[in-house]
Amino acid sequence: MQRILRDEGYVLVDPRQPERLQGLIHRYCPPSIGNLFAIPREGRTGDLEWWTELPGQPRRLDELPAAEQAALQERLSQRLSALKSLIDELERRGDPAAAELQALPTAPALDTLYSVGGEPLLIRWAPIAPAPAASPTPTVAPTATPKVPTPIPPPIPKQVSTRRRVGWVLPLLLSGLALLGLWMGITHWERFPWPPTEEVIEEPFACRSADTPPPEFITIFDTSGSMNLHISTTEEDEQWYATMPEPLRTMRAHSPRMQRITASPSRMEVAKEAFSELARAIDPAVDIGLVTYRGCEAPIVQGRFSAEQRPMLVQGVRNLVADDGTPLAASLQKAASMVDGRERDAVILAFVDGADGCGNDHCAVAREIAMQQPRLRINVVDISNRGLSNCIAEQTGGRVFGSQDAAAISVMLKDAGREALSAAQCSG
Structure with a gap:
């Protein structure tokens, strides 16, 4: 994980939206699209930072030679096109995730595009806004420091005798074995068949009729x-x-x-x-x-x-x-x-x-x-x-x-x- 950029003086408009959207991206998309969007985080100083799990040297688009710029933009276009097709497909199927994913950019400004090891990475893809000004600290009259009570250690649990444990463990164990046997009987029926009453002739997985050629x-x-x-x-x-x-x-x-x-x-x-x-x-x-x-x-x-x-x-x-x-x-x-x-x-x-x-x-x-x-x-x-x-x-x-x-x-x-x-x- 590496930091790409620090956006000093900015915060996310909706701090929970990027995490929500990235969860959906990684659920529905391959890593090539999931890693397209930088991860926003709050830095130690409270400023907004953009991170990525992609390896390699981060470089802005305008720092690349013309040929590399064109290749990066083409790669970005292909992945955004694939993402748009996925969103359209989810919308056609009535999946509510489509409405959430519509918030992702489909034509981002080029100043948000980075190359990391040759892979496209987008920063500032989630709405950001200037951080609110800090409120002045009110003057408070000094007061006596309250005495902090000494924490009370938790009680030491009493030892339970072996005889008492057996009293409730044994019925629980027997119930568990019974449920396990029922589950195996249902889910693995073919492994434990009843003895056949007649010879079973297994058919092939696929065959053809005399009149129709096989697919x-x-x-x-x-x-x-x-x-x-x-x-x-x-x-x-x-x-x-x-x-x-x-x-x-x-x-x-x-x-x-x-x-x-x-x-x-x-x-x-x-x-x-x-x-x-x-x-x-x-x-x-x-x-x-x-x-x-x-x-x-x-x-x-x-x-x-x-x-x-x-x-x-x-x-x-x-x-x-x-x-x-x-x-x-x-x-x-x-x-x-x-x-x-x-x-x-x-x-x-x-x-x-x-x-x-x-x-x-x-x-x-x-x-x-x-x-x-x-x-x-x-x-x-x-x-x-x-x-x-x-x-x-x-x-x-x-x-x-x-x-x-x-x-x-x-x-x-x-x-x-x-x-x-x-x-x-x-x-x-």
Whole structure:
């Protein structure tokens, strides 16, 4: 964290508004947009200060060479455009957060723009006003200093005998075990089935009828750096990790919080295993296409894999490495270009852990796909369970499957595969 500027003699018009808005920004937006707005704080002298978690040397826009100024303004324009699209989408869905986010600037004055390590940063984006003049200190006649009573130490708790503790702990423990058994019976029913009365024949995740060709099937596999985080990482921990410079991550490698976030199983490990199960279960008649990330560069089309090539597909996914950005919007465009979606049904299964992190609007891309390819549906498996990619499924008539439970991810993929490729045709 570093201070960018001290606004001497100024205060925030609404001291609580920036914190409220930044909470919404980090909830709905990737770090690239969340870090766009400097953090206002009251300094030690009472003056207003602007801080950022971005690493690098802060420089005003007018201090940069012309080429760097143009690049910074273009990057700012892309991120504000993505933010505006998000606000429009939230407004369309009736989300009350849209009204709050409307207070953010969409065309800020250039004198509020800084470059921090090449990243755009806006100061004074929240309304400020001159600090009120200090009231004169009234003259007070001297009075005797009141005697401060000696604080009374808290009473030492009495020791409770072991026999009394057992008297109430044992019933509580038995009640807890009973509730735990009931919860496991409900949430893990498939793990503890009743003995079957007849042989159960398991159908494949997806199949085709004799008359209808199977839909074209493309998968998007998220290989962004956040996939290295523990499967149960919270939004707060992910934001803390994402905004930390790499040297600081190394220094904190042995801290309890860092070890918890980077512990196994990671999102990547869980995703690879679940994908392998999906690939083995899809009907042999269905070719599986695969698109992966390459930072914020053009996504990689790994190809289409027939039934005979699935061992190669599974091994290739197991060899993937998670690193860098999240070009979700570009990946959707690439995957959509691989299928028809007009005269023939098509399905994209996006296995992701968040929103686009490369300055593009994945919701707008999904809307365009829905208009251009009406027979293309996109199902989303969201392993961060934060709902940042729900709009993709909503725009294209697909479904969202979200969980941070490692044991449930494979079940989600099973349901997503059935939903995507019309497994109901199997019984027809």
